Amino acid sequence: MKRELALPGDRIAAGEEYMPGPGTYETEGVIYAAVAGSVKFDEAEKTVTVLEARRVSRLKPGDMVVGEVTGVSNSLANIAVCAVDGIGRQVGAGEAGAVHVSKLSENYTEDARKEYRTGDIVRALVLQVSPSLQLSTREPNLGVIKARCGKCRNTLKNRSGKLYCSDCERQEYRKLADDFARFTPEYRE
Numbered sequence: 001m002k003r004e005l006a007l008p009g010d011r012i013a014a015g016e017e018y019m020p021g022p023g024t025y026e027t028e029g030v031i032y033a034a035v036a037g038s039v040k041f042d043e044a045e046k047t048v049t050v051l052e053a054r055r056v057s058r059l060k061p062g063d064m065v066v067g068e069v070t071g072v073s074n075s076l077a078n079i080a081v082c083a084v085d086g087i088g089r090q091v092g093a094g095e096a097g098a099v100h101v102s103k104l105s106e107n108y109t110e111d112a113r114k115e116y117r118t119g120d121i122v123r124a125l126v127l128q129v130s131p132s133l134q135l136s137t138r139e140p141n142l143g144v145i146k147a148r149c150g151k152c153r154n155t156l157k158n159r160s161g162k163l164y165c166s167d168c169e170r171q172e173y174r175k176l177a178d179d180f181a182r183f184t185p186e187y188r189e
């Protein structure tokens with residue numbers, strides 16, 4: 001049962017042999033890892049702890065970032081962060097973060113796939129960086145700033161505040177940042 005590395009939920013020791021230390025929890029006589037990291041057994045104290053493996057991120061909560069949507073499920077939009085907005089400070093290219101559906105829009109939405117599509121460029125706010133990068137687009141200035149047509153993949157244009165594909169002659173919906181027109185070309189008849 002002894003292991004050196006553990007992920008949250010991994011069984012790491014029997015509760016009768018060790019006491020649960022930081023980074024662990026005990027349920028029905030079994031000690032589990034609560035965080036991802038390296039497992040340390042203290043034989044003198046008979047405790048087990050999991051030292052959290054800190055992801056090195058140069059981002060911090062409150063940073064405004066720009067990234068590309070790499071995938072969308074019902075509950076999450078995954079985003080590869082490309083840059084810190086405003087400062088132009090580059091971050092580790094493609095640092096992976098996620099926007100939970102509850103943090104997606106100031107309006108209630110039950111499905112992230114209705115708001116974002118893979119390939120969209122979004123501006124987001126960093127909520128937390130550890131143990132995972134969590135982002136929010138829940139403010140009017142956050143959301144899609146540039147998007148491609150879901151059908152032909154051409155860059156969508158701004159037609160009277162709505163995203164429009166002039167090739168397919170169709171309108172698409174996104175959770176838009178209020179200044180998306182700065183980044184999205186204007187549609188001309």
Ligand SMILES: [Zn+2]
Nearest residue numbers: 149152165168
């Ligand atoms: Zn199109």
